[in-house]
Amino acid sequence: MDPVAISALCLEEIQTWNSQEEAADLMVPLIGNLYRRKNIVTTIFGKGLVHQNTIDIIKLHSYVCKHVGKEMMPTDTLPVLQVITELDSLSATRLDLGRTFLLVCGGANTKTPTKEDIARVLKQLIIQTSPRTLSLSKPRDIVLYGFGRIGRLLARLLVEKSGSGAKLMLRAIVVRKGSKEDLKKRASLLRRDSVHGSFQGTISFNEEANAFIANGNVIQVIYSDGPDKCDYTAYGIENAVVIDNTGIWRDAESLGRHLKSPGVSEVVLTAPPKGASVPTIVAGVNDHVISGEHKIYSCASCTTNAIAPLLFALDSKYGIDEGHIETVHSFTNDQNLIDNYHMKDRRGRSAVMNMVITETGAAAAVEIVLPTMKNKLTANSIRVPTPNVSLAIMTLHLNPEKAGTLTADDINAYAAKLSLNSPLQHQIDFINSNEAASSDFVGYRAAGIVDGQATIVRGNKVILYVWYDNEFGYSCQVMRVVQRICGISLPKFPDQSHVDMIDSALSF
Template identity: 55%
Template sequence: MTQKPAASNSDAVLESWIERETLAEAMIPLIGRLYRENNVILSVHGRSLINQSAVTLLKAHRFARHVDGVLLRPEETLPLLQAMTTLRLGPASINLATLNLKYAQEGAGRTREEFLRTELADVVDRQGMDQRAGTDVVLYGFGRIGRLLARILIEHSGGGQGLRLRAIVVRNGGADDLTKRASLLRRDSVHGPFNGTITVDHENNIIQANGTAIQVIYSDSPATIDYTAYGIHDALVVDNTGRWRDEEGLSQHLQSTGVARVLLTAPGKGALKNVVHGINHGTILPEDKIITAASCTTNAITPVLKVLNDKYGIVHGHVETVHSFTNDQNLTDNFHKGDRRGRSAALNMVLTETGAAKAVAKALPELEGKLSGNSIRVPTPNVSMAILNLTLENGTTKEEVNTFLRETSLGSALRKQIDFIDSPEVVSSDFVGSRRAGIVDGLATISTDKHLVLYVWYDNEFGYSCQVVRVMEEMAGVHPRQFPPLETTAEAAAALV
């Protein structure tokens, strides 16, 4: 009798992949059901599992080894998800990897359901008891940041108890305006196609995107709109135009009927609070009617500067940003009121100023007067870099500071803001779509005792937009409970470093 040959390594690898892919495919409806019916947001150490493909779920599982030091296996997480669906959970943000690891370490003698009933006790049997009221959101302006905010808000729409995108306000661009606005939301040269379906209701001036009805309102003035006529009440208006940056100008929004609060997606002037989420979002008070989300660069560097100052102390430093060109520059040489910005953005590196270094002090007062800054605009459409040239009070080494920043990015309270990478092959386009405010490039770090140079990448469009949404959630008070609590994770990270 002829002996059957042993399976080759390639056959075994393929078989293993198919098994894991099958398990991941089984997770997708469970994750979707928990999200839609229970408002449960599942992630793996900050990587969202909502509306993801099987391959993306497996990549998230693979990522977990960088944090926990062990593989996160689909054959373990699938039963955990199945048990969650039986618990009638209320709104929660759950780190699946952390729960799974804790069950492996402490769940002896208990079923997964028994374990979860203890760990998630505060939200068990709370389905349908969400006390959060959905907050109406209006995007005033629909440019680069406005459209990315729309994508994120639509992605996070859930059951409607959080931020609800209700309208955009723009100037009428002509007969095809509605179609063109929808097309710009549907297709993006940098960030790719919209993940879903978009249809246009011309009769009612509505863009429908994945079940979200976005009323398009045409207006030339922020002070004369009756939002209640569209069923919009107590709205949070997000001004993406940058046209008004002080309290007087932005207060015009509050004169429109149906508006409760205003958020500016640019640095504010005067006494307005410039908020960098993760740093000073706790200063937002219910009586604050106008808040600003600072700039993309300020959001990218402030969290990194915060942790460095806490650990090593910063005597002084210079921030040089290498920034992608923006809409305020000319494609070809033409008149521009700003110095140098009249020269072609597509053909030149353009030296210009930045207020980001000084703006850091508005979120981090302990660095007042310690930082200078400048900027070079370069011919790329997105993703920028900040070079932090710092003098420290206490010396360090490249290995030590990189280890500290890596652990901070994985397990601290700033893990949503700071990322870390040490690949020798990454370039700017690899960071398109990053949801972190800034990504430290560890291989580029230079450390000579008290002299430290750090290179921080940042998606100045999408990463910044994610920070803006976090500020919006803070203003609206729609954050779900986090499991495990963020403070616990931060303390664990501190122990590591």
């Protein structure tokens, strides 16, 4: 390019950036007001916009553009968002701004509509959909029994969600009595995390109440030596869901001890259960079976949550005859820093110096949540010296008749569609970068992320590489199960009746 053209390009690009930044700046308070005043959770193709800053909003728009094949930047979606803030007919909704933009504005070649056009179309769509309202009379009390890696991430998520109607309220954490500095040390672990970064907000102490206050949430610290030794009603806690994240009590009898404590109504286990008496639930796959019949549920393992949604989708579309799952899993605090005794084979070897082959119960757990996978899967695991983010390598033999002349592009297109415009968009994400590495997926909220660049198809054999944040992504899945147990399910707009209309505007 000649100097004049380069100068013109520089000017054009900076002007474009400034206009996008200005639009994103205007979106931040609108998104916040919708969340706090109307309980409207704004997303863009399933990616949350609440609590995001200006640059994050631009990046999310850019990320989505790469996968939907449509130009969609803050300057495009801002007019739609502005109209939404003026509508009185929409409240307590999970609103997807990206999908709404496609419904209202159509494809890239469509003439840009005015705000009046947008308002007219939106009002008609909302009337047709008639989103139900959500009763938010009294929040459900949540107790975290244990405050380890998963417990602290669940605390962050619960505090994050407390700004909108407070549907779930973290009331207490239960731990063993530590030193006299115990309260401050527990709070410090919540405030700082070597993997997930700093807590987004402020934390203060009330030593008289033995509690700390995180973003206005008073979190009682209760000391106990057993599940049945707490009287939660003494702290004003009633009808609580106890999330046991200790991993110590895993069968129905021992978990049932929680229910003997006054103030507890349900128990959720953040690990695979022992025995068949505790129902295993994976959000997005079989959470529809949750009912008042059971008081104790298991959320399975992080690996089961990562692979089950994709297996469910692939089996529904193509049929799975058999498969093997190999997980490359980050080390956990169950392993040793240096060689030392461990009851399980190989686990005694140093976690930071070795790759360690070990067993995984993921295949057996998948059979529980997906009975169609019975006797079709095998699985193994390799623990590796990274602190977080794991990788499931799924080798699947699909039904030859249903698979037909399948290609890697077909599989990737299906995975991308699942991540953007399907009921599984919160469980399945998709990335297609040939520079992606494990640390890029720290903090991902999806249960699993399909790496499109690594997909291999040979006839009816498909090999998929699925990344997952085995800490935060799993914690998000646990939260989805807890919300389902508590009957908290925001109506969605656009809803399932609009899927085909949105698909037609996408490049699938």
